[in-house]
Amino acid sequence: MKVLNKRIFRGLKAGWLRYLCLxxxxxxxxxxxxxxxxxSDSIAKLNDELKDKGKVEDGQITSAYPLSDxxxxxxxxxxxxxxxxxxxxxxxxxxxxxxxxxxxxxINKPTINSGRLPSKPDExxxxxxxxxxxxxxxxxxxxLDGEYFVDGASRKLTVVGLVSLPDYNSAxxxxxxxxxxxxxxxxGIISEDLSKELSPAKLHYQTSYRFLDRSLDDNETKxxxxxxxxxxxxxxxxxxxxFKKDNNGINxxxxxxxGDRPMMITLMCLMILLIAFMFGVTIAGKVKEESEIIGILxxxxxxxxxxxxxxxxxxxxxxxxAAMVGNLIGYTLYVKTFSDIYYTSFDxxxxxxxxxxxxxxxxxxxxxxxxxxFNWFFIRNKLKHSPLAFMRxxxxxxxxxxxxxxxxxxFINSFRSRVFMANxxxxxxxxxxxxxxxxxxxxxxxxxxxxxxxxxxxxxxLISKYQYVLKAPVPASNSSDAEAEEYTIAAGNVYHKxxxxxxxxxxxxxxxxxxxxxxxxxxxxxxxxxISKNMAAKFRFEKGDKVKLKSNILDKSRTYKIVGTYDxxxxxxxxxxxxxxNKFINKDESFFNGYYADKKLDINENFVAxxxxxxxxxxxxxxxxxxxxxxxxxxxxxxMVFLIAFMYVLTRIITDKNRLQIAYLxxxxxxxxxxxxxxxxxxxxxxxxxLILEIPLIQYLTKELTYFSTLKFSGYFTMVTPPGVIIxxxxxxxxxxxxxxxxxxxxxxxxxxxxxxxxRE
Amino acid sequence: xxxxxxxxxxxxxxxxxxSIVLNKISFSLEKGSLCTLLGPSGSGKSTLLNAIGGLxxxxxxxxxxxxxxxxxxxxxxxxxxxxxxxxxxxxxxxxIPDLTVAENIQVGSFIGKxxxxxxxxxxxxxxxxxxxxxxKQLSGGQQQRCAIGRALIKKPDLLxxxxxxxxxxxxxxxxxxxxxxxxxxxxxxxxxxATHNEAITHMADxxxxxxxxxxxxxxxxxxxxxxxDLEW
Numbered sequence: 001m002k003v004l005n006k007r008i009f010r011g012l013k014a015g016w017l018r019y020l021c022l023x024x025x026x027x028x029x030x031x032x033x034x035x036x037x038x039x040s041d042s043i044a045k046l047n048d049e050l051k052d053k054g055k056v057e058d059g060q061i062t063s064a065y066p067l068s069d070x071x072x073x074x075x076x077x078x079x080x081x082x083x084x085x086x087x088x089x090x091x092x093x094x095x096x097x098x099x100x101x102x103x104x105x106x107i108n109k110p111t112i113n114s115g116r117l118p119s120k121p122d123e124x125x126x127x128x129x130x131x132x133x134x135x136x137x138x139x140x141x142x143x144l145d146g147e148y149f150v151d152g153a154s155r156k157l158t159v160v161g162l163v164s165l166p167d168y169n170s171a172x173x174x175x176x177x178x179x180x181x182x183x184x185x186x187x188g189i190i191s192e193d194l195s196k197e198l199s200p201a202k203l204h205y206q207t208s209y210r211f212l213d214r215s216l217d218d219n220e221t222k223x224x225x226x227x228x229x230x231x232x233x234x235x236x237x238x239x240x241x242x243f244k245k246d247n248n249g250i251n252x253x254x255x256x257x258x259g260d261r262p263m264m265i266t267l268m269c270l271m272i273l274l275i276a277f278m279f280g281v282t283i284a285g286k287v288k289e290e291s292e293i294i295g296i297l298x299x300x301x302x303x304x305x306x307x308x309x310x311x312x313x314x315x316x317x318x319x320x321x322a323a324m325v326g327n328l329i330g331y332t333l334y335v336k337t338f339s340d341i342y343y344t345s346f347d348x349x350x351x352x353x354x355x356x357x358x359x360x361x362x363x364x365x366x367x368x369x370x371x372x373x374f375n376w377f378f379i380r381n382k383l384k385h386s387p388l389a390f391m392r393x394x395x396x397x398x399x400x401x402x403x404x405x406x407x408x409x410x411f412i413n414s415f416r417s418r419v420f421m422a423n424x425x426x427x428x429x430x431x432x433x434x435x436x437x438x439x440x441x442x443x444x445x446x447x448x449x450x451x452x453x454x455x456x457x458x459x460x461x462l463i464s465k466y467q468y469v470l471k472a473p474v475p476a477s478n479s480s481d482a483e484a485e486e487y488t489i490a491a492g493n494v495y496h497k498x499x500x501x502x503x504x505x506x507x508x509x510x511x512x513x514x515x516x517x518x519x520x521x522x523x524x525x526x527x528x529x530x531i532s533k534n535m536a537a538k539f540r541f542e543k544g545d546k547v548k549l550k551s552n553i554l555d556k557s558r559t560y561k562i563v564g565t566y567d568x569x570x571x572x573x574x575x576x577x578x579x580x581x582n583k584f585i586n587k588d589e590s591f592f593n594g595y596y597a598d599k600k601l602d603i604n605e606n607f608v609a610x611x612x613x614x615x616x617x618x619x620x621x622x623x624x625x626x627x628x629x630x631x632x633x634x635x636x637x638x639x640m641v642f643l644i645a646f647m648y649v650l651t652r653i654i655t656d657k658n659r660l661q662i663a664y665l666x667x668x669x670x671x672x673x674x675x676x677x678x679x680x681x682x683x684x685x686x687x688x689x690x691l692i693l694e695i696p697l698i699q700y701l702t703k704e705l706t707y708f709s710t711l712k713f714s715g716y717f718t719m720v721t722p723p724g725v726i727i728x729x730x731x732x733x734x735x736x737x738x739x740x741x742x743x744x745x746x747x748x749x750x751x752x753x754x755x756x757x758x759x760r761e
Numbered sequence: 762x763x764x765x766x767x768x769x770x771x772x773x774x775x776x777x778x779x780s781i782v783l784n785k786i787s788f789s790l791e792k793g794s795l796c797t798l799l800g801p802s803g804s805g806k807s808t809l810l811n812a813i814g815g816l817x818x819x820x821x822x823x824x825x826x827x828x829x830x831x832x833x834x835x836x837x838x839x840x841x842x843x844x845x846x847x848x849x850x851x852x853x854x855x856x857i858p859d860l861t862v863a864e865n866i867q868v869g870s871f872i873g874k875x876x877x878x879x880x881x882x883x884x885x886x887x888x889x890x891x892x893x894x895x896x897k898q899l900s901g902g903q904q905q906r907c908a909i910g911r912a913l914i915k916k917p918d919l920l921x922x923x924x925x926x927x928x929x930x931x932x933x934x935x936x937x938x939x940x941x942x943x944x945x946x947x948x949x950x951x952x953x954x955a956t957h958n959e960a961i962t963h964m965a966d967x968x969x970x971x972x973x974x975x976x977x978x979x980x981x982x983x984x985x986x987x988x989x990d991l992e993w
Binding site for chain 1: 864868872
């Protein structure tokens with residue numbers, strides 16, 4: 001074995017460029033994955049730390065007025081801590097809102113990123129990310145308009161601290177928002193003294209609570225939450241509640257990272273499998289080239305496993321080295337890159353990387369195992385022949401004898417088809433590899449038009465220019481002028497099987513002959529619903545399916561039959577008759593809690609829970625681009641690097657395998673162009689055919705990838721791939737291939753034919 | 762003269778490791794002659810053949826073929842020279858394993874200008890029954906006949922054969938030699954054949970004996986023997 005081992009390093013040296021390419025590809029994949037895993041796992045730890053140390057709430061109740069002492073006492077009797085979190089949404093500019101809270105003492109305590117907490121009435125601390133996105137530095141001033149204060153006087157506050165808040169590390173201004181908005185929405189913490197000066201008319205009354213017993217299971221938590229709601233509801237002022245598990249401001253980041261993690265590991269495994277294929281065909285070529293030597297060694301008593309080990313050693317050495325270097329680069333370089341991506345979307349305590357054994361195992365043991373197992377079986381199959389068969393090169397290659405043609409044109413074609421057949425395994429890998437890489441390209445390049453389209457669809461599919469959700473059924477003085485139409489809305493959840501969590505949906509009761517939903521044919525039965533197009537797409541529901549709606553507020557659920565879809569609504573909604581919804585929420589026939597209107601309504605704003613208009617949806621694309629953009633760019637870049645290396649290695653494997661034949665042709669006087677036509681053209685044809693014929697498959701897979709990668713968002717993204725994007729993706733691929741083709745042409749023209757002939761002898 | 766080799770020298774290595782493979786080789790050949798290069802292993806016959814074939818460069822001397830000094834040609838013109846004027850036959854056939862017999866011969870005709878008829882040639886080579894087989898399905902002699910067909914189909918001016926019978930048995934070797942002799946006579950193709958088998962020299966009208974890169978003797982053969990009658 002020692003003699004064979006000497007060949008391993010000589011082999012590595014002889015094929016250094018090819019091994020270097022494969023090594024670099026693996027380093028790229030492993031370092032990116034390692035960096036991502038270490039960054040996301042470290043952030044997950046910091047996130048837990050933020051929640052634990054900050055004593056994050058277990059739930060919150062919103063009420064029209066402050067909860068009475070009696071209600072609070074009843075709540076506290078349930079073995080919980082309770083704290084008022086009254087806040088005011090202060091508009092700093094037309095688009096920018098700062099939600100101002102008084103300093104928190106017991107629950108949802110801030111973690112300081114820099115500076116300190118405010119202690120005087122003229123001081124404020126803001127959340128780190130809002131300050132970063134709006135270029136606010138310590139010592140600078142923030143002006144708050146006088147309309148938010150009892151005395152009507154504006155305030156000029158000095159920023160004394162940048163903080164992260166356990167209940168807002170994703171900046172959701174409303175829990176029902178489609179996505180957080182860390183650019184235009186921030187949190188401010190002011191001193192207790194200043195908070196007393198906030199205008200009660202502008203205050204939103206929130207009461208947060210935290211269980212004293214930290215060991216409750218899901219059922220106990222559910223029961224306790226119910227009891228708390230009941231206790232708080234004694235006043236009759238409760239308007240809503242959010243339990244911790246449903247609070248996006250608390251949980252979104254964890255779900256977000258949770259979704260990225262398997263995607264990243266899957267991507268790495270796919271790429272490593274592709275590299276395993278490349279190693280496999282390289283070794284298979286070597287086995288074919290050295291078949292006489294293998295035959296002689298086997299005849300002399302060497303075991304197949306000994307030969308197998310010697311052939312498989314080089315890929316394992318390369319993989320092991322790549323895993324080491326990849327992890328080193330991952331820890332030193334990509335951890336920062338990926339943590340920056342998270343820190344530009346969410347608030348956490350200041351970053352520090354934690355050693356992560358699991359990430360190390362995933363990025364070392366997994367690639368080595370994939371390369372080992374795949375190549376073990378692949379090469380063992382190549383070594384299955386008898387010693388004599390090896391010595392005679394007598395393998396069944398699957399070539400079929402066919403009649404010959406004397407036409408010169410058809411000769412080149414048949415020569416090419418022979419080359420294609422002889423190297424069909426390699427071309428199959430090109431097809432698979434190009435498919436995977438094209439999906440990444442397509443995904444990356446389609447992201448921007450997809451997000452833009454999403455934003456446009458949201459605006460286009462607003463049912464009315466203004467959609468009001470009310471806290472109580474109140475009249476609007478200008479309702480006829482604004483063509484206001486009453487409706488009933490009930491919040492609920494539907495379980496998403498693939499996402500394995502509840503998704504917020506609305507049950508909407510519409511009036512007969514609605515002005516705003518003219519095309520909607522309302523169901524006649526109370527157990528039937530029409531669902532919005534996006535909900536059907538996200539949940540993969542079809543007409544005739546059953547949908548189970550749960551209402552935590554009412555503590556009941558109901559299963560409906562889907563009898564149709566409604567195209568002009570981007571939200572997740574179940575539509576039915578208003579009377580059916582009123583019955584479901586135990587209200588009388590005349591009840592309503594919302595208006596559709598084409599003009600702004602004149603309503604007492606104390607009774608308005610939400611207004612949905614165009615301005616509320618236009619921020620979505622901006623935030624998605626900020627938070628997802630860098631990852632998408634990384635996708636495209638990784639795909640480009642991968643395509644260059646992949647095509648180079650594959651075409652090199654093909655030309656190396658045919659080195660001898662190319663040498664013969666050169667000896668006979670074949671021109672470089674003719675040799676390229678025979679040996680490079682099949683790869684060119686395969687690539688072009690793959691790029692064109694696989695368009696529908698690439699589109700389908702990209703659509704699925706988009707679906708699964710955006711599953712975590714509270715919306716449905718229809719993948720949009722304009723023809724320009726397809727042309728761009730194909731052009732990039734062809735451009736990269738043209739570069740590889742030129743390199744290979746140069747190699748072929750420089751191949752030493754006399755050397756090849758000598759080797760043969 | 763069709764071929765004129767003048768003071769051709771080829772040296773591998775330098776200083777202490779210097780090895781003179783060809784040492785001031787000079788000879789000339791008339792068109793249509795059959796010449797054998799005879800010598801033991803390492804005498805320089807394959808190197809000389811490769812140099813005439815434009816596959817090896819030499820440090821000194823010249824090789825004139827139809828008044829063109831091929832040692833002065835660069836890679837591309839040299840390729841064109843091989844394409845238009847030369848045919849090669851090697852000891853180990855060097856057939857393309859993925860092509861059938863007919864296709865391997867077509868490898869030659871594809872780059873030729875005024876080629877022999879493929880079917881006739883395949884029949885003349887006694888390969889008609891095997892035309893759709895792949896090299897591995899053929900015997901050594903059949904493979905070598907295929908290789909000769911590939912070299913011959915484009916009607917080369919000069920056929921270079923490097924130990925064409927080196928891997929064949931006695932009877933098959935004689936068949937192959939008879940074929941080469943027939944080609945030389947019928948198509949007036951100039952043939953240079955490297956061999957270590959002295960018996961083969963009897964079928965050639967010229968023999969150049971080589972040892973250690975030098976010409977030991979350059980003799981003409983007035984009493985040609987048919988390849989079929991050769992014995993060793």
